[in-house]
Amino acid sequence: MKKVSLILFVLLCGIAFNGFSQATPGYFEGKWSVLIKETPNGDATVPMRFETKDGKVKGYFIGPDSKDETEMASVEISGDQLTAAFNIASYDVTLVITKKDDDKAAGKLMDMFEVQATRVK
Secondary structure (H helix, E strand, O other), X not given: OHHHHHHHHHHHHHHHXXXXXXXXXXXXXXXXXXXXXXXXXXXXXXXXXXXXXXXXEEEEEEOOOOOOEEEXXXXXXXXXXXXXXXXXOOEEEEEEEEEXXXXXXXXXXXXXXXXXXXXXX
């Protein structure tokens, strides 16, 4: 009986620790300040917001020449990584960011430009 209890305890701990190590869709929800480094026009900061409605993740951004939010074409979350596709400044782009800690993520825009995302509180 003690062996069964020990095995169940170890199993539950393993599941709990595995669950803590991955981002959930809720991790990316909210407002983010996304810094895109070394673009041809210099560094650019793009405000973004992500939300889940009816089980589907949606993303929004504010372009450089706009004050209104624009909906992203697609947003997918897999594990601790978010992939978004959208059109900004007449360019179709993809953004991939990965969770670093509770309030920071990092990745690439178009697999060329380094990106640092910080949660806006």
